[in-house]
Amino acid sequence: xxxxxxxxxxxxxxxxxxxxxxxxxxxxxxxxxxxxxxxxxxxxxxxxxxxxxxxxxxxxxxxxxxxxxxxxxxxxxxxxxxxxxxxxxxxxxxxxxxxxxxxxxxxxxxxxxxxxxxxxxxxxxxxxxxxxxxxxxxxxxxxxxxxxxxxxxxxxxxxxxxxxxxxxxxxxxxxxxxxxxxxxxxxxxxxxxxxxxxxxxxxxxxxxxxxxxxxxxxxxxxxxxxxxxxxxxxxxxxxxxxxxxxxxxxxxxxxxxxxxxxxxxxxxxxxxxxxxxxxxxxxxxxxxxxxxxxxxxxxxxxxxxxxxxxxxxxxxxxxxxxxxxxxxxxxxxxxxxxxxxxxxxxxxxxxxxxxxxxxxxxxxxxxxxxxxxxxxxxxxxxxxxxxxxxxxxxxxxxxxxxxxxxxxxxxxxxxxxxxxxxxxxxxxxxxxxxxxxxxxxxxxxxxxxxxxxxxxxxxxxxxxxxxxxxxxxxxxxxxxxxxxxxxxxxxxxxxxxxxxxxxxxxxxxxxxxxxxxxxxxxxxxxxxxxxxxxxxxxxxxxxxxxxxxxxxxxxxxxxxxxxxxxxxxxxxxxxxxxxxxxxxxxxxxxxxxxxxxxxxxxxxxxxxxxxxxxxxxxxxxxxxxxxxxxxxxxxxxxxxxxxxxxxxxxxxxxxxxxxxxxxxxxxxxxxxxxxxxxxxxxxxxxxxxxxxxxxxxxxxxxxxxxxxxxxxxxxxxxxxxxxxxxxxxxxxxxxxxxxxxxxxxxxxxxxxxxxxxx
Numbered sequence: 001x002x003x004x005x006x007x008x009x010x011x012x013x014x015x016x017x018x019x020x021x022x023x024x025x026x027x028x029x030x031x032x033x034x035x036x037x038x039x040x041x042x043x044x045x046x047x048x049x050x051x052x053x054x055x056x057x058x059x060x061x062x063x064x065x066x067x068x069x070x071x072x073x074x075x076x077x078x079x080x081x082x083x084x085x086x087x088x089x090x091x092x093x094x095x096x097x098x099x100x101x102x103x104x105x106x107x108x109x110x111x112x113x114x115x116x117x118x119x120x121x122x123x124x125x126x127x128x129x130x131x132x133x134x135x136x137x138x139x140x141x142x143x144x145x146x147x148x149x150x151x152x153x154x155x156x157x158x159x160x161x162x163x164x165x166x167x168x169x170x171x172x173x174x175x176x177x178x179x180x181x182x183x184x185x186x187x188x189x190x191x192x193x194x195x196x197x198x199x200x201x202x203x204x205x206x207x208x209x210x211x212x213x214x215x216x217x218x219x220x221x222x223x224x225x226x227x228x229x230x231x232x233x234x235x236x237x238x239x240x241x242x243x244x245x246x247x248x249x250x251x252x253x254x255x256x257x258x259x260x261x262x263x264x265x266x267x268x269x270x271x272x273x274x275x276x277x278x279x280x281x282x283x284x285x286x287x288x289x290x291x292x293x294x295x296x297x298x299x300x301x302x303x304x305x306x307x308x309x310x311x312x313x314x315x316x317x318x319x320x321x322x323x324x325x326x327x328x329x330x331x332x333x334x335x336x337x338x339x340x341x342x343x344x345x346x347x348x349x350x351x352x353x354x355x356x357x358x359x360x361x362x363x364x365x366x367x368x369x370x371x372x373x374x375x376x377x378x379x380x381x382x383x384x385x386x387x388x389x390x391x392x393x394x395x396x397x398x399x400x401x402x403x404x405x406x407x408x409x410x411x412x413x414x415x416x417x418x419x420x421x422x423x424x425x426x427x428x429x430x431x432x433x434x435x436x437x438x439x440x441x442x443x444x445x446x447x448x449x450x451x452x453x454x455x456x457x458x459x460x461x462x463x464x465x466x467x468x469x470x471x472x473x474x475x476x477x478x479x480x481x482x483x484x485x486x487x488x489x490x491x492x493x494x495x496x497x498x499x500x501x502x503x504x505x506x507x508x509x510x511x512x513x514x515x516x517x518x519x520x521x522x523x524x525x526x527x528x529x530x531x532x533x534x535x536x537x538x539x540x541x542x543x544x545x546x547x548x549x550x551x552x553x554x555x556x557x558x559x560x561x562x563x564x565x566x567x568x569x570x571x572x573x574x575x576x577x578x579x580x581x582x583x584x585x586x587x588x589x590x591x592x593x594x595x596x597x598x599x600x601x602x603x604x605x606x607x608x609x610x611x612x613x614x615x616x617x618x619x620x621x622x623x624x625x626x627x628x629x630x631x632x633x634x635x636x637x638x639x640x641x642x643x644x645x646x647x648x649x650x651x652x653x654x655x656x657x658x659x660x661x662x663x664x665x666x667x668x669x670x671x672x673x674x675x676x677x678x679x680x681x682x683x684x685x686x687x688x689x690x691x692x693x694x695x696x697x698x699x700x701x702x703x704x705x706x707x708x709x710x711x712x713x714x715x716x717x718x719x720x721x722x723x724x725x726x727x728x729x730x731x732x733x734x735x736x737x738x739x740x741x742x743x744x745x746x747x748x749x750x751x752x753x754x755x756x757x758x
């Protein structure tokens with residue numbers, strides 16, 4: 001093509017780590033402590049891997065070189081065994097920190113000396129806040145408690161969280177763990193939460209030329225890569241499922257959050273999933289692991305298998321009908337560094353001896369692993385965290401943060417005649433009814449505190465507790481559990497509602513309905529819950545507020561259309577402080593500003609439930625914005641073809657490859673957000689881009705930026721946006737190439753409050 005061609009873009013605004021060593025874990029300092037080696041009869045100066053003048057990568061290389069093959073392979077499982085002659089202690093890689101520390105996984109444990117940790121709302125509700133700083137702050141709080149437990153010998157420093165799979169269907173049981181359905185939102189959540197977990201004060205801005213030397217507070221892991229969104233649905237299980245996805249869908253939907261987690265969050269680990277992707281097990285997929293994650297995205301860390309994935313590949317997938325040694329050779333060469341399980345430790349040694357995989361592949365994986373441990377200070381220590389202990393767990397600040405996260409995430413779905421917030425003087429007696437009216441364990445969801453152990457969050461604030469702080473409560477459960485198999489208890493709930501000034505029904509689902517290994521067959525409320533809700537609403541003397549606890553959406557169209565149900569709130573699984581948070585929202589102590597991170601459908605998946613306003617109203621005004629952007633192409637750049645609908649006027653240069661661009665250009669604009677109501681409130685400003693009309697096979701619109709702001713009543717606030725043109729206006733073509741199309745793009749602000757071209 002000629003090098004004087006210009007690409008024109010027009011924008012339109014339309015608005016675990018546990019060590020077992022000669023010393024007890026609580027006495028463990030760090031590997032390269034000279035006194036520790038003296039006790040072991042070794043001189044630390046003779047060990048190159050303890051030489052602080054060398055880079056972590058060189059030190060890890062030297063450590064691996066000193067190991068025998070047998071010693072090496074015993075480091076490749078989640079339980080990494082001791083190497084006594086080198087003074088290397090045992091290490092447990094597997095801990096969890098999805099929304100607070102958890103006793104799931106062997107790397108973290110609780111007992112009488114450490115019985116609690118702070119439990120935050122599950123990610124699906126925290127995401128509904130659309131508050132990046134909140135996500136980051138929660139990560140910081142969780143990592144502080146992790147460091148405290150590490151010092152107490154109760155936790156490691158490697159946590160296999162967060163879950164960042166895109167939720168494509170409301171029936172998926174693991175939506176509770178995710179950040180919703182939008183790849184950009186999921187990736188933004190991941191990057192912020194990971195940074196909160198990872199960042200050591202003063203190292204946040206990537207000032208390190210070699211990011212493999214950047215210290216870590218704790219190590220996070222983004223999982224489960226890739227194209228994973230089914231667990232157990234009508235006989236289809238994740239262990240044998242083959243996700244057949246186009247290259248375009250893989251890149252723009254499934255891979256995007258992981259790319260953002262690696263590149264924006266600088267995560268130190270990625271976990272591959274059980275399923276196949278287009279016929280190849282994710283954990284044996286060279287293109288996904290070694291080429292994409294390791295090379296293209298430049299991961300600074302290790303790749304780990306979901307637990308027993310290698311065994312699943314052999315026994316469930318029966319992929320290529322390979323034996324154990326061949327299977328581990330394929331996964332190692334594909335880029336899988338660590339096995340959660342025993343297949344690596346049991347089979348890699350013979351695979352090397354029989355020539356199926358090189359010892360150099362083992363060495364490379366170990367170098368990735370040991371660099372992460374060195375960045376965590378496990379070899380040299382991180383003195384700034386030495387003082388953390390039991391007094392830094394379950395602090396009042398962390399408990400308040402858990403409550404704030406719940407309040408910010410709660411979404412108002414209906415508010416007829418502005419019945420909310422309830423006034424305390426007019427609503428002194430309350431009927432609080434429903435299967436979740438006194439919920440506790442249900443509020444913390446999964447990957448929190450498994451019930452086989454007596455440990456628990458710092459405290460529980462149930463809905464019953466919360467509403468009792470606002471009035472005199474008459475409590476009736478209505479159903480014995482969320483499955484509500486019969487209506488024997490409905491009568492008592494009806495009687496409570498007949499005399500109360502206001503009635504709050506707390507209903508929904510729990511882990512018996514949606515969970516890991518348990519997808520839903522429908523999106524209806526279980527059993528007799530609908531009858532309970534309707535009968536209570538019919539009998540109620542005063543206003544009726546319905547609160548739904550769930551992760552995936554449920555069909556509540558009956559309640560939306562019932563004039564006797566005046567308000568509806570979605571509270572997700574709001575964490576241990578959730579009950580007080582719900583009550584604070586209902587009585588107006590907090591003005592809800594959450595937005596649904598998932599589309600809610602009716603049972604036939606046709607009509608979605610719209611978002612309604614919060615307790616106040618906001619107006620948007622577009623301030624100065626560009627109307628045209630142009631990019632002059634160099635002789636090394638070439639125009640790319642795109643498919644168009646018949647009748648569309650095709651540009652002379654339809655698109656250019658984003659990889660061929662420097663992508664330094666940004667377009668900027670300001671939005672004035674005015675609170676025209678009488679209450680202070682938070683507003684989430686959502687910015688979407690819409691590609692030029694007529695392009696086939698691309699998205700209708702995509703979310704490209706968001707910001708949560710607080711605006712006092714009858715005032716306005718100016719919000720500035722600066723958006724990279726490639727990230728904001730790019731699309732993915734049918735071949736999986738990221739391209740920037742020319743033509744008239746449209747920027748949409750909110751629910752079409754502003755629509756304007758650039």
